[in-house]
Every structure is written in structure tokens, then in C-alpha cells.
Amino acid sequence: MTDTPPPRTWQAIRAEVLARIRHRRWPPGTMIPNEADLALEFGCARATVNRALRDLAESGVLDRRRKAGTRVAEAPVRRAVLSIPLIRDEVAALGQPYGYALLSRALESPPAPVHASLALPPDTDALHIRALHLAGGTPFALEDRWINPAAAPGALEADMTTLSANEWLVRHAPFTEGRLSFSAIAADAATAAQLGCAPGTALFRLDRSTLDGTRPVTVAQISYRPGYRLDMVI
Amino acid sequence: MTDTPPPRTWQAIRAEVLARIRHRRWPPGTMIPNEADLALEFGCARATVNRALRDLAESGVLDRRRKAGTRVAEAPVRRAVLSIPLIRDEVAALGQPYGYALLSRALESPPAPVHASLALPPDTDALHIRALHLAGGTPFALEDRWINPAAAPGALEADMTTLSANEWLVRHAPFTEGRLSFSAIAADAATAAQLGCAPGTALFRLDRSTLDGTRPVTVAQISYRPGYRLDMVI
DNA sequence: GAGTGGTCTAGACCACGGG
DNA sequence: CCGTGGTCTAGACCACTCG
Numbered sequence: 001m002t003d004t005p006p007p008r009t010w011q012a013i014r015a016e017v018l019a020r021i022r023h024r025r026w027p028p029g030t031m032i033p034n035e036a037d038l039a040l041e042f043g044c045a046r047a048t049v050n051r052a053l054r055d056l057a058e059s060g061v062l063d064r065r066r067k068a069g070t071r072v073a074e075a076p077v078r079r080a081v082l083s084i085p086l087i088r089d090e091v092a093a094l095g096q097p098y099g100y101a102l103l104s105r106a107l108e109s110p111p112a113p114v115h116a117s118l119a120l121p122p123d124t125d126a127l128h129i130r131a132l133h134l135a136g137g138t139p140f141a142l143e144d145r146w147i148n149p150a151a152a153p154g155a156l157e158a159d160m161t162t163l164s165a166n167e168w169l170v171r172h173a174p175f176t177e178g179r180l181s182f183s184a185i186a187a188d189a190a191t192a193a194q195l196g197c198a199p200g201t202a203l204f205r206l207d208r209s210t211l212d213g214t215r216p217v218t219v220a221q222i223s224y225r226p227g228y229r230l231d232m233v234i
Numbered sequence: 235m236t237d238t239p240p241p242r243t244w245q246a247i248r249a250e251v252l253a254r255i256r257h258r259r260w261p262p263g264t265m266i267p268n269e270a271d272l273a274l275e276f277g278c279a280r281a282t283v284n285r286a287l288r289d290l291a292e293s294g295v296l297d298r299r300r301k302a303g304t305r306v307a308e309a310p311v312r313r314a315v316l317s318i319p320l321i322r323d324e325v326a327a328l329g330q331p332y333g334y335a336l337l338s339r340a341l342e343s344p345p346a347p348v349h350a351s352l353a354l355p356p357d358t359d360a361l362h363i364r365a366l367h368l369a370g371g372t373p374f375a376l377e378d379r380w381i382n383p384a385a386a387p388g389a390l391e392a393d394m395t396t397l398s399a400n401e402w403l404v405r406h407a408p409f410t411e412g413r414l415s416f417s418a419i420a421a422d423a424a425t426a427a428q429l430g431c432a433p434g435t436a437l438f439r440l441d442r443s444t445l446d447g448t449r450p451v452t453v454a455q456i457s458y459r460p461g462y463r464l465d466m467v468i
Numbered sequence: 469g470a471g472t473g474g475t476c477t478a479g480a481c482c483a484c485g486g487g
Numbered sequence: 488c489c490g491t492g493g494t495c496t497a498g499a500c501c502a503c504t505c506g
Contacts, residue, residue: 009494022446028405034472045496050473060317066503067472075404078318080414082466083294086309170309171262180314180466184418184438202436204418212256232316232414243475268491279477284492300484301491 008044010051016042017056021072031071032062080232084180086167087143087222091135099134102161103194110146117209118148118216127155129165132194139195141228145220152217166220169210173217178210182230187223197226204228242278247286250276255295255306265305266296314466318414320401321377321456325369333368336395337428344380351443352382352450361389363399366428373429375462379454386451400454403444407451412444416464421457431460438462 020026032038035053039046053070056062060077064070091098110118110126118126127147133140145165147155152173160168185205192199206222254260266272269287273280287304290296294313298304325332344352344360352360361381367374379399381389386407394402419439426433440456 036472045498046473047475047497048495050475051494054474064473065505066474067470067505069472075320075323075401080316080318082314082316084312084314084468167309178468180468182416182438182464182466183462184436184460186436200434202418202420204416226418228417230416232416234318234412234414270491279479280492281478281494282476284494285475288493298492299486300493301486301489303491 008042008048010048010055013038013042013044013049013052014055017052018061021061026072028072028074031069034069078234080234082230082232086170087133087141087164088167091133091140094135096136099137100162100164101132101134103130103132105129105160107149107156114146114219117219118146118151120148125149127152129160131160131164133164138225140225142191142194142223143220144222145218147218148216151212151215165218169218173212176210176212176217178208181207183207185223191223195223195225201226204230242276242282244282244285244289247272247276247278247283248289251286251290252295260306262306262308265303268303312468314468316464316466320404321367321375321398322401325367325374328369330370333371334396334398335366335368337364337366339363339394341383341390348380348453351453352380352385354382359383361386363394365394365398367398372459374459376425376428376457377454378456379452381452382450385446385449399452403452407446410444410446410451412442415441417441419457425457429457429459435460438464 017026017032026032033041035046035049038049038053042049053062053064057064057070058079060079061073062070063073085093088098088100106128107125108128109115109123110120110128114126115124120126127149129143129145129147131143131145133143143164143166147165147169149156152169154172155165155168158168158172183205185203187195187197187199187201187203189199191203192201195201195203197203203226204224206224207220208222209219210217251260251266260266267275269280269283272283272287276283287296287298291298291304292313295307296304297307319327322332322334340362341359342362343349343357344354344362348360349358354360361383363377363379363381365377365379367377377398377400381399381403383390386403388406389399389402392402392406417439419437421429421431421433421435421437423433425437426435429435429437431437437460438458440458441454442456443453444451
């Protein structure tokens with residue numbers, strides 16, 4: 001045998017635990033030994049076992065509770081991680097030149113739902129931006145965005161004609177929290193015209209709201225061209 | 235001042251670092267001090283700083299490289315985490331009773347793309363399952379799944395009439411890797427009939443492929459009822 | 469109450485990769 | 488080369504929560 005002696009890294013321990021689960025030595029629902037015992041068995045420090053088990057718990061494979069111990073998850077809530085690139089990078093990844101066209105930019109009164117989402121004071125306007133993202137000269141995604149001017153100082157003065165609002169925000173109001181929502185919608189006439197498809201075409205839509213702490217900064221609605229796919233890895 | 239003395243937990247350190255970034259004391263692109271220096275400043279062990287910075291790096295806020303040091307990400311690739319519940323739980327979260335109806339179940343020759351996705355030997359059949367998930371008696375999602383029998387022993391014998399194939403797989407071939415893909419499609423006639431909508435309606439579709447290590451186990455295509463939304467938190 | 473995971477410490481060695 | 492982050496150790500104390 002030419003096996004290299006197993007390194008006692010936390011990754012190796014995670015792999016070993018995962019193998020025991022996969023091979024059903026520890027089926028779903030099983031209580032597994034506590035950290036101290038596993039550390040003894042693997043001949044490593046408890047902290048190393050902890051690192052491995054914590055990682056598995058974060059990915060939903062294990063269920064850990066103080067005093068109750070660690071058990072293999074029964075019906076694991078699988079977690080998938082989505083990396084959200086800038087549309088510029090998304091287009092670049094397709095090997096196509098990226099283009100951006102500002103369609104409109106105005107300080108105006110938002111519709112009620114947007115007004116509420118941005119938590120604006122009564123009778124306050126918001127910055128409304130509509131823009132088209134292009135891939136190789138053809139429409140890629142239509143962006144309809146409202147920005148709370150009070151939460152994004154400088155946005156009113158910013159030149160959004162060459163840089164997308166999203167990229168401006170990323171650089172000037174970074175590291176915010178937010179929610180995403182995906183859905184499928186039928187293209188309305190205006191959207192269809194911009195994306196160059198027939199009205200009624202099924203489009204992939206992303207609704208995104210962004211907060212800086214608790215203060216809403218922006219809400220955006222992005223309609224992607226027909227056929228768009230969003231990929232994730234579990 | 236009634237400030238409680240700042241606990242030197244890794245969470246507190248993470249919060250402090252995040253605050254410095256938010257307040258632009260460390261704007262995007264900045265190199266921040268190395269772990270040893272931060273440990274000195276915060277009066278804690280380097281491992282504690284490491285834990286905090288590693289967490290921020292995992293969420294895309296920091297960019298860490300050996301020798302190069304740690305810098306605030308320029309254009310942070312935001313990462314969103316999606317918890318993928320069983321459809322049963324998804325329906326239950328709506329406060330509606332869940333129902334499941336097996337439409338068809340057969341061992342048959344899959345179409346070429348599925349055959350390739352499952353990495354089947356030539357002229358090998360696969361288990362094809364079509365099923366409808368119901369919420370409060372009305373269609374919620376249509377599932378079209380192919381299972382590689384060699385990779386899911388017992389699937390051929392399993393009773394899929396009351397338990398969805400996905401739930402069976404979760405319990406009998408758990409903790410696999412996989413890819414997800416979301417898109418918007420127009421309902422074809424058959425799908426529209428099952429979901430009770432008009433053909434051409436925009437539907438949210440999830441394509442999922444699952445591997446056990448490197449061996450494909452199953453591919454599934456899930457078409458959700460009109461209006462379905464998928465929510466994520468950044 | 470007591471057992472479990474969660475965390476911190478002080479120190480050490482190592483792997484990577486920029487200069 | 489050599490500074491940086493990545494990891495391991497041995498020990499300790501703490502917080503939570505189950506029984």
C-alpha cells in the first residue's frame with residue numbers, strides 16, 4: 001500500500017465524517033460521538049474536530065445542539081450558495097463585450113409600493129433609473145431601479161450615463177444587506193420592446209432590495225433576456 | 235456612559251471591522267493591518283482575529299491572500315445563501331395542506347441529454363418519475379425526474395406513490411453534491427394542463443442535478459405554478 | 469445539575485506566493 | 488526569501504439546554 005498517512009487536518013476529518021454518513025455507518029438521525037471522543041479517536045485536538053463538525057453543521061449535514069449533542073440531519077435543509085456577479089462580469093464571462101445604456105434618469109414620485117419599500121417620508125421623491133445592459137450589442141437585461149437619495153449621498157450628482165447604477169452603488173455604498181427574489185413573468189409591451197422579444201415572452205426576473213443597516217437604499221427590478229439561466233452550486 | 239465593556243468575541247471583532255468598512259475608514263481596496271497587529275490592537279489572540287476575518291472573507295467582504303495580506307474587496311462578489319426546503323415544507327410554510335400525486339413511474343430509455351447527464355452505460359434504462367405537488371388541493375409544482383438505478387439502490391423497489399421521489403432520495407442517498415439552475419419558461423401544453431394554467435404562461439423552473447461524489451444520481455426538472463417566487467437573503 | 473458544544477488563549481509550525 | 492494567513496495543540500472557561 002502506498003497510502004500517505006492521513007493528515008489530521010480539519011478537512012480530512014470532515015471528509016471522514018462525511019464518508020461515514022454517506023456509507024450509512026451513521027445514517028440520518030444518528031447521534032454521533034461527542035467532540036472529545038472523536039478527538040481521541042482521530043488523535044487530534046478537540047478544536048480540530050470542532051472545526052470540521054462546525055463546517056458540516058453550517059452546510060446542513062449535521063445538527064448540533066449543546067448538551068443534546070450532534071446528530072446527522074434527518075431531512076437536511078440543503079443550502080446553496082449563489083455568487084452574485086455584476087452584470088458586467090456576467091456578460092464578460094460569456095465572452096461578449098459589455099454595453100450599458102441609460103434609458104432615463106429622473107427624480108420623481110415613486111409608486112406606492114416602491115415608496116413603502118424605501119421607507120420614504122411622505123411626498124418625497126426618489127431617483128428613478130432605467131437602463132439596459134447589453135451583451136455584444138444585443139439586450140441582455142433591463143434594469144428598473146429606485147434609489148433613496150437620503151441613503152445614497154452623491155447619487156443625485158453621480159453621472160450614471162456610463163457606469164451602471166449598481167456599480168456606482170457598490171463602490172459608494174458598499175457592504176449592505178438585502179433580499180433577493182426570483183420569479184418568472186410575462187414580458188409587458190415596454191419590456192418586450194427594450195429586450196427585443198415578443199410581448200408575453202417568459203422572462204426571468206430578479207427583484208432586489210438593499211439596506212444599509214436598517215435603512216433602505218435601493219430597490220431594483222431586473223428583467224433578463226429570454227433564455228437566461230441562473231446557476232448555483234450546492 | 236452605560237456602555238458594557240466590549241466583549242472580545244470574534245463576532246465583536248467582526249462587527250468592529252465591518253463598521254470601519256461601512257464608515258469608510260477602510261474604503262474598498264484598502265489593505266488592513268495583519269492579524270498579529272489587529273490582535274494587539276483588540277487585545278485578543280490572533281486566532282480570534284483570524285476567525286473574524288475568515289468569516290468576512292467567506293461572505294465576500296474581504297479578500298485575503300497569504301503574504302499579500304488582507305484588503306477590503308473592491309467589487310464584492312456578494313454571496314447569497316439559499317435554503318432549499320422540501321416542497322412539502324415549502325407548502326406547509328404557506329399554511330396550506332400538502333398533497334402529492336404520482337403521475338407516472340416507469341423504467342424506460344431516457345432522452346439523450348438525460349442519458350448523458352446520468353452518465354448511463356449504453357442502452358441502459360433509467361427510472362422516470364412524474365409527480366404533482368399540491369398545496370391545498372391545487373397544483374403547486376410539477377416534477378419530472380430521472381433516477382440512475384445503479385446509483386440509488388432500492389429506488390426501483392421503493393413505493394413512490396405516497397412519498398415524493400425527492401424525499402425518498404433525501405433519506406436513502408443523502409448528502410450528495412449537485413447543481414441548480416433557475417430559468418423562466420413558457421408552459422407547454424402538458425405542463426399547463428397539469429398545473430391548470432394556460433399554455434404559454436410564464437413559469438419558474440428549477441433544474442437540479444445531483445451527484446454522489448462523482449456519480450450522477452438523479453436529474454429533476456421542477457416547474458412551479460404561475461406567480462411562484464423564490465426568496466433569498468444576502 | 470451536568471454534559472455538550474462554543475469560544476478564547478498562547479504558542480507553534482507550515483504553505484503559499486509576492487517581491 | 489520571508490511575511491502573511493492557515494492550521495494545530497493543549498488547556499481552560501463559559502453558555503446553553505436537556506433531563
